[in-house]
Amino acid sequence: MFKYCEKELSILTEGQIERFFDILNRASELIQKARDQSYLDSLIETLAVIQDPDTEESGLNDADAKKLINICSEFKRSEYDSETLRKGLQMAILKAIRVDNVQANYQITPDTIANVIGYIISGIFRGTESISLLDPAMGTGNLLTALNNQLSNTLSLTPTVSGIENDDAMFELAADSFELQHIHAELFHEDAVQNVLAPMVDVAVSDLPIGYYPIDKNAKGFATHSENGHSYVHHLLIEFAMNHVKKGGFGFFLVPSQLFQTDEAKQLLKWMQGRIYLQGLLNLPSELFQNAAAQKAILILQNTGEKAKQADPVMLGEFPSFKDQQAFAKFLTEIDAWEEKDLK
Structure with a gap:
């Protein structure tokens, strides 16, 4: 009986996700066609109208404006929970990425990976009364909102959330996502490398952009900056993030699997010595990536201080295929044992 109800509930939730996406999609396509602009920009405008029906849409004729209001009026916030809204918006952003052929940095962190990071965090922080999160490169906010919702459920608390994003469109999408889901967050529309006055937190988490940071003078104040030429932006952001983590606090970062095998x-490593414990490096399944060079891993760091100590052994390994549920569950059990025996 319970399983039947659970299946029924799942179908209902999927239907709600699709219904919300359908509203976003029809409204965005209408604006896109009327204005002859990108789907992404149209989606941002749609979100503004959905949250405030009195928003004036200049550039639309009366007929299109009326159609837009009618479509958006189908949305009733009380009918959706936060996760349903996040997943519906995620579908719309994925369509924007496909339709507009936008740059790689707009790619969304898959929910499976977000769930794994949330699982590890919830294990470490189980029993605590509060947790604060910071993402120094939050993009559209999908990873941060996914973790907020997951930790709210698993730890029965409301996380304190902060995020930083430099890109205009991604910041607007993130801000709309937080507002839509009724998640209170402190958001900074700035470049983290320019040393934003972000709060000190328990956990820094980010699906880091990979590559070179273009403005060398901004990187000079970082210990991880390159002596010659451009610095790696993911190195700079790891340093920035861990500098905003409390003593004994953690950082969880999606990084290249070959992070420690480059000249840079x-x-x-020099910056980490004496101040950061490398607690884990877990490669994600190779099947998720086009080639070995593109493979990513979950990097687990911990600041020194408080009761922090170097885990022995460091958690190293590669996740089995997410499709192999038995092997995946076994690997999570091994993580549980490591957290309890070796990390704590």
Whole structure:
């Protein structure tokens, strides 16, 4: 009986996600066609209208404006929970990425990976009364909102959330996502490398942009900056993030699997010595990536201080295929044992 109800509930939730996406999609396509602009920009305008029906849409004729209001009026916030809204918006952003052929940095962190990071965090912080999160490169906010919702359920608390994003469109989408889901957050529309006055938190988490940071003078104040030429932006952001983590606090970052096998890694390792514990590096399943060079891993760091100590052994390994549920569950059990026996 319980399983039947659970299945019924799942179908109902999927239907709600699709219904919300349908509203976003029809409204965005209408604006896109009327204005002859990108789907992404049209989606941002749609979100503004959905949240405030009195928003004036200049550039639309009366007929299109009326159609838009009618479509958006189908949305009733009380009919949706936060996760349903997040997943519906995620579908719309994925369509924007496909239709507009936008740059790689707009790619959304898959929910499976977000769930794994949330699982590890919830294990470490189980029994605590509060948790604060910071994402120094939050993009559209999908990873941060997914973790907020997951930790709210698993730890029965409301996380304190902060995020930083430099890109105009991604910041607007993130801000709309938080507002839509009724998640209170402190958001900074700035470049984290320019040393934003962000709060100190328990956990820094980010699906880091990979590549070179273009403005060398901004990177000079970082210990991880390159002595010659451009610095790796993911190194700079790891340093920035961990500088905003409390003593004994953690950082969880999606990084290249080969993070410590480049020439530039020397600066990163030098900065870590004496102040950061490398607690884990878990490769994500290779099947998720087009080639070995593109493979990513979950990097687990911990600041020194408080009761922090170097885990022995460091958690190293590769996740089994997410499709192999038995092997995946076994690997999570191994993580549980490591957290309890070796990390704590």
